[in-house]
Amino acid sequence: MLLHLNIQNFAIVRSLDIDWQQGMTTITGETGAGKSIAIDALGLCLGDRAVTNVVRPNCAKAELAATFDTTKNKHAKNWLKKNDMLLDNECILRRVISAEGRSKAYINGSQVPLAQLKEIGQLLINIHGQHDHQLIVKATEQRNILDAYASHQHLLDEVKYYYHQWRELTQEAKILQESKLQREAKQQLLQYQVNELDEFSLQIDEFETLETDYKRQSNGQHILSETLVAVQLLSENEQFNVVDSLQHSAEQIAALGNYDPALKAIAEQLNEALIQVEDASQELKHYYESLELDPQAYTLIEERYSTAVLLAKKHQISPDALASFHQQLLQELQLFSSDETRLTQINDDIETAKQKYQHAALTLSDSRKKAATKLSKMITKSMGELNMQHGKFFIDICQDKNEHLSVNGSDTVSYLASLNPGQALEAMNKVASGGELSRISLAMQVILADKIVTPTLIFDEVDVGISGPTAAMVGTKLKQLAKNTQVICVTHLPQVASKGHQQLFVAKLTDGEHTETTVTELSSNGRVQEIARLLAGDKITENSLANAQELLAG
Template identity: 70%
Template sequence: MLLQLNIQNFAIVRNLDLEWHQGMTTITGETGAGKSIAIDALGLCLGERATTNTVRPNCKKAELSATFDIANNTAAQNWLKTKDLNLDDDCILRRIISAEGRSKSYINGSQVPLIQLKELGQLLINIHGQHDHQLLTKASEQRKIVDDYADHCHLLDEVKYYYKQWQQLNNELKSLQDSQLQREAKRQLLQYQVTELDEFSLQEDEFLQLEGDYKRHSHAQSILTESLIALDILSTNEQFNVNDSLGKAIENLSAFSHIDADLANITNLLQESLIQIEEASNDLRHYHDKLELDPQAYAAIEERYSLALQLAKKHQVAPEKLPQLHASLSQELANISQDESRVLTVIDEIEKTEQAYFQSAEKLSKSRQKSAKALSKKISTSLHELNMEHGKFHVDITHNDSKALSPNGIDEVLFLVSLNPGQALEAMHKVASGGELSRISLAMQVILADKVVTPALIFDEVDVGISGPTAAMVGTKLQQLAQKTQVICVTHLPQVACKGHQQFFVAKLTDGAHTETTVTELSQQSRVKEIARLLAGDKITDNSLANAAELLAG
């Protein structure tokens, strides 16, 4: 509930600090005094857009803050937790608006975007302006009222879930169908590429081996010739070879190695070299003996090596990367094939989702129809209490024949009324005046009081067009509503003002140069005078005072 509202330099208000009570609070004042000034300021605290005349003339900024008790408001507490804002039993919404139009918003001392004030505000209080009853003529609002009364959120959520799923599947199907031609062209290209790579079937690391074999075979004749020449130099030439010459040198030096130790070391090194040359000669001989010219093997290697280079150039990759490319293209081809299969799967899922949607929508429709009967009866009774003795109210629910899916189900909800004897039920907007709509709206608010989520309701002159006995019943209904939730009502009717547990009086003061609006909480004695003024106008008589006291006592 609203606990406190502080207003500084707002419009023609210099400074106001108002404390609000549980139950029903009424706000009255002279015409033009600005009875709705507190409601306008509260609206800014709740995230409404500021106008150019928000800041009091000759002031730099307007400051507005509203304090709410949220100890029993689970929805507001959860919202604050999710936004990681300070959580306490009291919640403070604050707004600072500069004369240039810049605005800053705060929740519990933390600066927040304006949209967050609006989100939280919807969980704290609900403001009904004098023209808000016109919303009752909208089909969406009529459906919402029936759903609020039925209190079947689980059925609504189920319908919305299947509708969202159905939407997502249809979007996916459209995307798949839109890209079908491109997919088919891509599939044909991939199929050709994968088939070509399948046939070549280059294995991992095969290209490096292939490259080595190709180079060896392409130089085989030169290698044979050079290796034979090297063997001749090292060991096979009978006239001169390295092995024999080095052996002779070692033999000649060995004869003197016992004379000079340095010569012995040189002889040992030459002996080691001879051993290595002999091993190299043997290895080279074995290599030469195994090396052979095989034109057919060379042709096969050359062909595969050349094809690998061609494919690599064609796909613009390094030859050794062809196996990875092959795997990647194969996977892409498999994915496209899966997309083709997915089209059929999605069509089947859409059909199943539609069936589930209509089953849930039918359950929702039955719940609405059941609640509509009870709501029609209750509102008709309430209209009689509001001096519309011939009033009949009926909630008409029909199925939407278009078979189009909607997040709200398959029902068309229409409020029908008859206000005069013998008059047929017709759409409410065709037969109800503004005052009658106000009474119907009030009747609904009272009936839906148990379903009210926000712990405070504000009625800003919703009793326009109402007078006499009807006004008294409106006051009684508002007081009845205040048993369930905090009610704040801006009114010009004494029959409504007297029903408040608390009453504020709004006055406009001027010294000729400056104008200021004040709001004062009335004592019981002051309330008698104010109610008498509402009854009799500026000339308050003893009779009007007595009448006012009687109204307040009632």
């Protein structure tokens, strides 16, 4: 609930502190005194748009702060906790507006975007202006009120779930269908490429072996001649070869080692070199003797190697990547096949989702019809209590015969009313005046009181256009509403003002140069005087005082 409101340099307010009580608070005052100024200030604390003229003349900025008790408001506490702003059981909304129109917003001392101020504000307070009753003639608001009364959020969630499922599947099918021609063209190209690579059938790592074989075969004659020369030079040439020369040198150096021991190590190195050269010579000779040049095999290798190079060039990749590229194309082709399978399957999925939606929507519709019957009777009864004795109220629910799917179900909800005997039921905005709509709206608020999430309701002159017994009943209804939630009501009616548990008086003071608005909590005697003024005007009489006391005692 709202605990405190502090206003500094706002409009014609210099400084103001208001403490609010549980139950019903009424705000009264002379015309033009600024009875709605506290409501306007609260609106800014809740995230309303600020304009430059809200700052008091000759002041640099306006500061507004509203303090709320969140002890019993689990929704607000959860929001504050989620956003790391939880501060015991208090929530302080603060707004600072400069004379130039710049604005800063704070929640429990943390500066926040205006959007966050609006989010938390919706969980703390709900302001009904004198024209807000016009909302109830809108189809969406009528459906929302009925759903709130019916308390079937789980049915709404189920309809919403299947609607979104159906919509996502429908969108997926549309995309698949629209791209079908493109997919078919690309699939044909892929199939051709895969067939070509399937026919060639190059294996992973095969190209490296193929390239080695190709180089050996294409340079075979050169390899033969050069290896023969090397074998001759190393060991086969009788006139001179490396093996004989190394052996002779090793023997000579070993003999000299008898004279100088330092030469023995060199002799050993020459012997080791001799062994390695002999081994290399034998291996090279064996390689030479085993090397066979097969022109037929070379032709096959050359053909396969050339084909691999050409295919790689065609696909703009390196030849050694051709086999993995082949696998990649195969996977893409399989995806196209799965798309076609999905396109076949998705129509069944869409139909299943649609059937589940229709079942959920029908269940929701049945619940709405049951709630509509009860709510229609209750509002009709309340209309009679609010001086519309011949009034009838009926909630009409029609299902969409075109099977048009909607996130809110398949129902069209319409509020119909008749205010005179023999008058047919018609849309409320056609048969009810603004005042009558306001009373019907108030009746709904009272009936839905136990469904209200926000713990504070503010009514800003919603009783305009009514008087007499009707005004008394409006006051009674507001007081009844205040049993479940904090109610703040700006009013000009004594019958309404007298029902408050707390009454605030708004006055405008001026010294000829400066004007200032003040708000005072009235004492018991002050309330008698103010109610008498509302009854009789400026000339308060004994009768008006007696009537005021009677109203306050009622």
